[in-house]
Amino acid sequence: MLHTLKLLLTPTMTISRPCSSYVSRMRYLMKLKEDDEVCRGALQSGSLFLYHKLAPLLQKNKNGIYQMPAIKTSEVQGILEKLGKDKQLVDESVLIGCTEENEAQFSLDLGEIEQSEVEQLCGGVFVDLRKAFFLLRAHEAPLVAKGQALLRWHQSHKFCSATGQPTFRNQSGSQRVCHSSGFTYYPMMAPVVIVLVSDGNRCLLGRQATFPPGMYSALAGFCDMGETVEETVHREIAEEVGLEVQSLQYSGSQHWPFPQSSFMVACHATVNPDKTEVSVDKVELDDARWFTLEEVTEALQRKKPPRNPKGEPPTFWVPPSYAIANRLISEWAQQQQLKLKRS
Numbered sequence: 656m657l658h659t660l661k662l663l664l665t666p667t668m669t670i671s672r673p674c675s676s677y678v679s680r681m682r683y684l685m686k687l688k689e690d691d692e693v694c695r696g697a698l699q700s701g702s703l704f705l706y707h708k709l710a711p712l713l714q715k716n717k718n719g720i721y722q723m724p725a726i727k728t729s730e731v732q733g734i735l736e737k738l739g740k741d742k743q744l745v746d747e748s749v750l751i752g753c754t755e756e757n758e759a760q761f762s763l764d765l766g767e768i769e770q771s772e773v774e775q776l777c778g779g780v781f782v783d784l785r786k787a788f789f790l791l792r793a794h795e796a797p798l799v800a801k802g803q804a805l806l807r808w809h810q811s812h813k814f815c816s817a818t819g820q821p822t823f824r825n826q827s828g829s830q831r832v833c834h835s836s837g838f839t840y841y842p843m844m845a846p847v848v849i850v851l852v853s854d855g856n857r858c859l860l861g862r863q864a865t866f867p868p869g870m871y872s873a874l875a876g877f878c879d880m881g882e883t884v885e886e887t888v889h890r891e892i893a894e895e896v897g898l899e900v901q902s903l904q905y906s907g908s909q910h911w912p913f914p915q916s917s918f919m920v921a922c923h924a925t926v927n928p929d930k931t932e933v934s935v936d937k938v939e940l941d942d943a944r945w946f947t948l949e950e951v952t953e954a955l956q957r958k959k960p961p962r963n964p965k966g967e968p969p970t971f972w973v974p975p976s977y978a979i980a981n982r983l984i985s986e987w988a989q990q991q992q993l994k995l996k997r998s
């Protein structure tokens with residue numbers, strides 16, 4: 656099965672810009688992570704994405720499109736001064752990337768300041784991350800998620816878990832150190848597999864009791880310590896729906912900020928078409944069942960959660976396009992359509 660994971664460089668990961676510019680940007684970011692002085696300079700000439708209690712600031716442009724504004728650090732310092740706050744607050748920002756012109760980009764949480772005052776001066780609104788994902792264009796969603804995940808990690812790792820002493824961050828925010836134990840802490844993600852199981856003609860989707868009514872998704876589960884991705888896929892499918900996976904193919908990955916930072920590894924899997932009887936683990940799942948290509952195609956066309964008349968059974972829909980589950984389901988539907996055309 657290992658050979659299927661060779662597909663790490665999928666077409667979507669191909670770098671289209673000249674290699675040298677990409678390399679120089681990555682080397683520059685590496686320098687910013689390693690050298691506090693250089694990072695401080697980059698912060699002064701760079702720009703900030705603002706958050707309030709982890710909700711990102713969004714602005715609506717003339718065309719009604721929502722964007723996450725990158726505000727120059729000097730401008731944010733001006734805003735802080737207007738609000739009677741210390742402009743050094745920008746030092747609490749975390750590095751999240753840089754533009755093609757090597758202008759460093761940071762995220763900063765202004766949760767200590769009255770929300771409406773910041774919104775007024777910045778000309779935007781702080782929006783809950785789940786809602787922001789729906790409003791932003793697809794290419795901005797990963798950046799907003801990364802900024803929030805790093806800020807959240809810093810907010811919850813202020814103390815060493817071995818000594819209880821405070822931890823101290825470097826300027827970029829890429830690590831925290833406890834001077835007492837000497838431990839260095841790095842931002843953490845939990846690896847999760849997400850799997851679209853097919854029997855050749857149908858695909859298997861499940862729903863947790865906490866999902867919105869009618870929403871079904873690919874099956875997912877956290878990797879146990881010491882497990883490979885392949886072992887997790889086999890175990891999770893066995894545990895949650897009582898089926899044995901026959902083959903497995905890597906599709907892609909995604910950072911997923913809810914409820915904490917997960918690293919989603921997405922795969923397609925097949926089961927024996929003669930052994931498809933599902934036995935649902937009712938602790939994990941509310942339901943899991945097989946769906947036809949027709950049902951899935953219809954669900955993929957629903958761009959918003961459907962409104963259901965009272966008393967009617969909820970309409971079937973799938974996670975929105977920014978979720979990697981949607982990508983797996985779309986890929987499966989495309990493969991099935993191709994198969995039908997060829998036959």
Ligand SMILES: NC(=O)C1=CN([C@@H]2O[C@H](COP(=O)(O)OP(=O)(O)OC[C@H]3O[C@@H](n4cnc5c(N)ncnc54)[C@H](O)[C@@H]3O)[C@@H](O)[C@H]2O)C=CC1
Binds near residue numbers: 981
């Ligand atoms: N981006 C996407 O398209 C999708 C993302 N997901 C995400 O996948 C994640 C995992 O899916 P589940 O079916 O809930 O996992 P799961 O099937 O492993 O069950 C969750 C249970 O695993 C245990 N667990 C083990 N390690 C954990 C950890 N590091 N953090 C939290 N709980 C842990 C807990 O007891 C928890 O109740 C969820 O956080 C969910 O948000 C799920 C579906 C779609």
Ligand SMILES: [Mg+2]
Binds near residue numbers: 874876
């Ligand atoms: Mg699960």
